[in-house]
Amino acid sequence: MAETFESVAPATGEVLATFPRSTAADVDRAVQAAKAAFEEWRLVPAPERGNVLFRFAELLRAHKDELADLMTREMGKVKAEAGGDVQEAIDMSYYMGGEGRRLFGQTTPSELRDKFMMSVRMPIGVVGAITPWNFPIAIPSWKLAPALVCGNAVVLKPAEDTPLLAQRFVELLAEAGIPDGVVNVVHGFGEEAGDALVRHPDVPVISFTGSRETGIAVTKAAADRLKHVHLELGGKNAIIVMDDADVDLAVEGIVWSAFGTTGQRCTAASRVIVHEAVYGELQSKLVAAAERLRLGPGWEDETDVGPLINRAALEKVHSYTEIGKNEGAKLLTGGEPYANGGGLYYRPTVFADAEPDMRIAQEEIFGPTTALIPVAGFDEAVAAANAVRFGLSSSIYTRDVNRAFRAMRDLQTGITYVNAGTTGAEVHLPFGGTKETGNGHREAGQAALDVFTEWKSVYVDYSGKLQRAQIDNAERPAPR
Ligand code: ADP
Numbered sequence: 001m002a003e004t005f006e007s008v009a010p011a012t013g014e015v016l017a018t019f020p021r022s023t024a025a026d027v028d029r030a031v032q033a034a035k036a037a038f039e040e041w042r043l044v045p046a047p048e049r050g051n052v053l054f055r056f057a058e059l060l061r062a063h064k065d066e067l068a069d070l071m072t073r074e075m076g077k078v079k080a081e082a083g084g085d086v087q088e089a090i091d092m093s094y095y096m097g098g099e100g101r102r103l104f105g106q107t108t109p110s111e112l113r114d115k116f117m118m119s120v121r122m123p124i125g126v127v128g129a130i131t132p133w134n135f136p137i138a139i140p141s142w143k144l145a146p147a148l149v150c151g152n153a154v155v156l157k158p159a160e161d162t163p164l165l166a167q168r169f170v171e172l173l174a175e176a177g178i179p180d181g182v183v184n185v186v187h188g189f190g191e192e193a194g195d196a197l198v199r200h201p202d203v204p205v206i207s208f209t210g211s212r213e214t215g216i217a218v219t220k221a222a223a224d225r226l227k228h229v230h231l232e233l234g235g236k237n238a239i240i241v242m243d244d245a246d247v248d249l250a251v252e253g254i255v256w257s258a259f260g261t262t263g264q265r266c267t268a269a270s271r272v273i274v275h276e277a278v279y280g281e282l283q284s285k286l287v288a289a290a291e292r293l294r295l296g297p298g299w300e301d302e303t304d305v306g307p308l309i310n311r312a313a314l315e316k317v318h319s320y321t322e323i324g325k326n327e328g329a330k331l332l333t334g335g336e337p338y339a340n341g342g343g344l345y346y347r348p349t350v351f352a353d354a355e356p357d358m359r360i361a362q363e364e365i366f367g368p369t370t371a372l373i374p375v376a377g378f379d380e381a382v383a384a385a386n387a388v389r390f391g392l393s394s395s396i397y398t399r400d401v402n403r404a405f406r407a408m409r410d411l412q413t414g415i416t417y418v419n420a421g422t423t424g425a426e427v428h429l430p431f432g433g434t435k436e437t438g439n440g441h442r443e444a445g446q447a448a449l450d451v452f453t454e455w456k457s458v459y460v461d462y463s464g465k466l467q468r469a470q471i472d473n474a475e476r477p478a479p480r
Contacts, residue, residue: 005188007164010076010307011297011343019163022186024196027155030184031200034126034153037181042123042151049149050100056145056176057093060086060137067137067168072298074164075136076306076344077261079298089141089169091427092444096145099449103150111473114463121453123151124228127205128197130190130218131166133159133309134264140169142431143207144183146448155184155203157194161309163187190214198222206230207443207451209266212364212390212436219439230441230451232266232432234364235392237422238385239269240407242378243277245397249419251285253395254370257421259293259348262305263368264313266437267393267415267423271354271361273373273381283352283372287333290348295338307344308367314344317367324351324360329371356384364390378403386412391434393422414442 003021008014020026041049060067064086071082105119129143140156147154158166170185186193190210198206198221208218209232222229239257241250257269274282296303308314314337321335334349346368354361354371361371375381385394395417396407404418414433415425425431430442441451461467 005160007074007162008310009073010309011073011341013342016074017164019167019187022157022188022193024192026188027186027193027196027200030155030186031126031197031202033181034155034184035202037179038123038125038153041148041153041179041182044151046100046103046149046151048100049151050097052177053093053097053100053145053149056173056178057090057097059172059176060090060093063168063172064090067165069299070168071136071165072306075133075162076309077264077298078303078306079301081261082298085135085138088135088138088427092138092141092145095427096149096448099146099149103449103453105455110459111469112461112463112467114461115467116460116462117458119455119457121150121449122456124205124452124454125152126203127152127154127207127452128200128203129154129156130194130197130206130208130210131156131158132210133161134261134266136162136165137169139209140166142443142448143209144173146443147205147207147452148178148182150449150452152205152452153182153184155186155197157186157188157190157197160187160189194218195221198227199224201225204228205452208232215438228451229439230443231438232443233437234390235266235268235422235433235437236271236362236364236388236390237267237269237393237413238271238273238388238395239422240273240381240385240394240396240398241275241278241282242381242396242398242400242403243275244399245275245278246399246419247278247281247285250397251282251289253397253419253421254286255289255293257395257423258370259290259305259368260423262308262346263317263370264309264366265423267425268366269395269422270365270370271373271385272370273375273384275381276374276376279372279374283332283350286372287350290333290350293348295345295347296340297343305345305348305368308346309344311344313367314346317346317365317369320360320363320365320367320369321349324354324358324369324371327355327358327360329354329358329360334368356387362388378406382407382410386410389436392437393417393433395420395422414438
């Protein structure tokens with residue numbers, strides 16, 4: 001009997017489904033199926049591949065409510081956010097479907113007569129997509145939609161916490177008309193199925209979203225075969241609130257960015273860097289807003305904040321409360337689990353008087369915890385914002401246009417928001433981070449295509465004679 005694992009609802013502890021725990025042999029079968037299907041799929045005209053994505057987007061629309069409901073149960077986020085997660089996949093599928101009629105390359109004149117030159121994007125082969133549980137429909141779409149429109153086949157290894165949603169995702173792709181073998185799923189654990197996928201010799205591209213530590217392990221495991229590795233890792237995202245900010249607006253943005261999805265977003269605002277002139281006002285307004293948030297199951301209309309994903313996450317979040325207290329930060333509110341029907345809830349937590357180098361201000365907590373850091377001015381705020389190893393998202397609240405533009409230039413992140421929180425990316429701009437958030441690649445937008453294609457430069461000589469670049473035209477006099 002093959003081993004199995006369970007999908008458990010974080011709000012109730014209920015077992016939702018049981019899945020096979022894929023082994024290296026299962027991964028190999030999936031890769032072989034993908035490898036065979038790739039040879040056909042790469043020859044399907046790209047607009048036709050795009051049409052499959054359009055149909056997929058329409059199916060996601062038709063099933064949006066069902067998927068959002070399932071997400072509140074399997075992953076735990078609240079219904080409106082779950083709907084947003086599905087909507088992101090809809091938007092991405094339409095956007096990448098349209099790429100089927102673009103996938104632009106370049107044409108450029110040759111230095112020689114009767115010679116034509118162009119560059120075209122080529123699919124690479126079997127893509128290994130490894131995804132986390134926090135955006136269980138959106139993130140698979142960020143990887144699969146561009147990979148597929150470019151003509152690749154895929155083996156998806158979704159997070160072990162959200163296999164049901166991944167299963168529905170690939171079922172809808174099949175219904176949309178993806179040919180057999182082009183998309184395959186292996187369920188199970190990272191060190192087992194995930195690692196086998198990363199090391200498989202017939203998987204030349206790995207697209208991974210998860211923690212920094214796992215990203216490093218994936219990079220090392222992929223290095224022996226010089227695979228293309230795309231990484232989207234952690235964040236320690238800061239919101240800067242200047243003395244001229246609209247403080248009420250900033251508080252709304254902080255609450256949404258720090259506590260939305262229970263702080264389990266890679267773009268979560270886990271630091272708030274506040275000008276001392278508004279520090280007192282912001283503290284009291286933020287604490288009041290955090291204490292108004294209602295914790296409960298994601299499917300209940302009145303819930304603002306759902307549970308954490310699993311017990312290990314709850315323990316990790318709580319350990320950071322202890323770390324923050326021991327480091328000398330001041331706990332203003334929260335800092336403890338909240339019992340409600342067996343759910344893994346944690347009270348929205350705000351620390352004040354954090355120093356930029358404290359662990360709670362440096363390390364990714366991935367929970368509803370944020371730390372306020374007081375500063376005396378703009379330069380100090382930017383320096384504090386940049387003093388972390390991550391570089392995903394940043395934000396500044398100010399009504400001074402000069403400061404806003406300086407922040408846009410000087411904040412060392414892949415994404416910067418002005419007068420909005422640290423979260424809210426749209427699918428047609430690049431998504432990703434600088435520094436240790438990744439390795440220079442981006443998802444979404446045109447940038448995603450670079451992960452899933454190789455450039456081929458093509459030269460066509462129609463002169464009927466040998467023409468040698470850099471030699472036959474070298475003696476020609478420059479035009480006067
Ligand atoms: P998180 O902390 O968000 O769960 P992880 O980085 O542990 O982040 O997991 C993200 C994804 O990576 C999951 O699908 C997980 O199963 C997978 N994973 C974990 N460890 C490995 C590994 N060593 N090799 C490949 N994939 C892994």
